[in-house]
Amino acid sequence: MRVFGGRRWRRASAAGLVTMAVAALLPAATGPAAAAGGAGVPARYTEQRLSWHACDGKPSLECATMTVPRDWHHPADGPDLGVSVSRHRAADPAARRGVLMMAAGGPGAQGLLRPADFAEDSPAVAAAYDIVSFNQRGLPLSTPLTCQTRTEFDAFFGDDARDRSPAAVRGVVRRSRQLARACQERSGGLAPYITTDQTVRDMDLFRTLLGARRIAYYGPSYATMIGAYYATEFPHRVDRLVLDSPVGFAGTWQAFEEGQPLSFQRRFEQDFLPWLAARDTSYHYGRTAAEAKEKWEARRRVLRAHPADLGNGRRVTPNVLDNGAVNAMYNARRFAPLATALAALDHWDTATPAERGTARKVFGDYLSPAFLAEFAAVTCNDTPWSRDMDDWVRRTADYTRTYPLAGARALAFTATCAAWPASHAPRVHVTGKGLPPTLMLASRRDPAAHYEGALGAHRALRGSRLVTVGGGDHGQYRNGNPCVDSLVDRYLLTGAAPARDTTCPAPGTTG
Structure with a gap:
């Protein structure tokens, strides 16, 4: 099928893409040299001291800015980045058992202030842990990734994504290509380094600067990929792991978004x-x-x-x-x-x-330029995408007819990644090797993190226990579900995971 006046778009098959496993890089030893990649990390990162201060608008939190290399695989190259971090100190220092790290979903959501609400909603956990989080690299308050003006962002979504006329389709692809190009041209070289792999190395430096040998972790949505990648690359640093509404981290972003x-x-x-x-x-x-x-x-x-x-x-x-x-x-x-x-x-x-x-x-603002920049960079950089634009036009036309609510906008996102420069981010294959039993939560009709992808993630993360929740909410913990909350609290406080996969009713139901 030829589109756009007979022009052929450059093709590349995703089927033959070569992948590589990323080994767990750290031994069990602690200390500055163990952070985020071993002895090759310059001391200016591992020996920095965080300057804590009260977070704006959240008096229960302390905030600081952590300095990280732009590229953890070549830390001496390029300018440094800033990553904003926060912590909520354990309410009962005598009973404190360690650090619980959080991350935000999206990709594109901000996690800096989330420990405050988490601590308020989960007082027993907040009594036992310092709860910490951060704004990922590329987001506001950290070193931001700039891609679009507000006018360009508003135009990106257009007026009616179901319009599949040749002119409308050309417009979608043109705006997607503009987004991909602008992220490279306006970011000062930052765009290739907005990846989940780089983020988890930022996390491990944060762990080191906190003086924690190991961490517990809670992450919802995309933050389940962050947690799974961290646990794969740094399994000896994981004490407990809760992945809530998991995205399909066992495969590619393309496969996940197709669902x-x-x-x-x-x-x-x-x-x-x-x-x-x-x-x-x-x-x-x-x-x-x-x-x-x-x-x-x-x-x-x-x-x-x-x-x-x-x-x-x-x-x-x-x-x-x-x-x-x-x-x-x-x-x-x-x-x-x-x-x-x-x-x-x-x-x-x-x-x-x-x-x-x-x-x-x-019907107010939907997402933001900052969110879309981070989303595009992570999803396009992390894993390979097909560049066959003719095929994307055909497939997204099918999505528009069959699943119009979200399928109509699929061309805008897939065309962005089809136009994105080839990424050198390593492929991380999640296995669960070297981890304690972990806890996963998923609902059967979750719209954003579909249950089919959660099942694949569960199979990949060997030793995980899956809690299947009725209904279709996205995000299970602290969602008014006593069954889920009791399982998660028990696991975080005592380490006791269910002996096998289990179920919980939807919030507000019984039996």
Whole structure:
């Protein structure tokens, strides 16, 4: 199939890509030379002292900036980077058992201030651990990766990703290529070094500077890949490992993202639309899931011709409608705000101030230029991608027809990685070798970290125990689920993992 006026795009098959295993690099010995790669690390990194101060807006946290090399594999080359770090000291120093490190998901979310909420929600864990986290390299407050202006970012998502006309498809690919090129040209040489492998080496330096021989770790979503890579490269540094809603770290980013259109559509059709139909008296969107879906599609068609003006400088286009829904699929607690916003669009002239406020929040900013820069760099650098653009156009057209909620936007992301320069990041093959029993949490209809990918990650991480949760929320721990919380707390506090894989009901259900 030829596209774009007969031009052929450069092809490369992903099938024959050569991979290499990354060995666990550290012996059991501790000390500065053991950090993040061994004796070759210059002393200016391993002997630095963190200057702690109160974090802005979070008085329970201390913050500092850690200096790291741009490239851990060649630490003498290139300028240094700054990585912002934080800690919440154990509430009971006498009972303190060590350090619990966290990371944020995305890629692109910020983790610096998360220990404060974690400690508040999990006081027993906060009594026993110093809870620490960081903003990954490339993010704000650390050395940032700059790719787009706000105007370029807004244009990246366009108005209607379902438009598959030749002109629209050319526009998507052009903007994706611009993003890939801008990340290289505007980053001062940083873009190739925004990888999960580099991040886990930053983590190990942080561990050393904290004086911890080993760490416990908790990570949700993409942070499960960070944790799995860390545990693979530094298994002797891992005491306990909790991976919550795991992405498919056993394979490639391409394989994982190919599964997301289905999982977001599944969550939308099997959970949200039935929920919405059961509340027709409140939201008037139809008495059956089929009726609710039909009205959704009708609303979307109207927005394509006549975007809704929210009165705050924001318009609801078809993509904005989809993005608001995608964001709501992550947690069932977001269903009601989405439904309120949908109903408000139907009677905007008579909507109450509260309804309008909810709509403006639901259909407000989606992601950010900083998030998208980090997301693109990590996903495009970490693992290989096919560069066969003709094939991507065909496949994403199928996603758009079959799984339109998230499938329509797939071309923008795949085209970015297809245009990204070849990466030299090492392939990390997760095995679980040398690790204690680890704990994994996954829900059956998770939209973002699909259950199929979680099962593959579970098989790859030998010795892991999988807790399968009913429902479809993304992020299981501290999500109002006593079954999950008790298992995780017990594991972190005593080291006792379930003897075998087990299940928990969805939050708010029994049995």
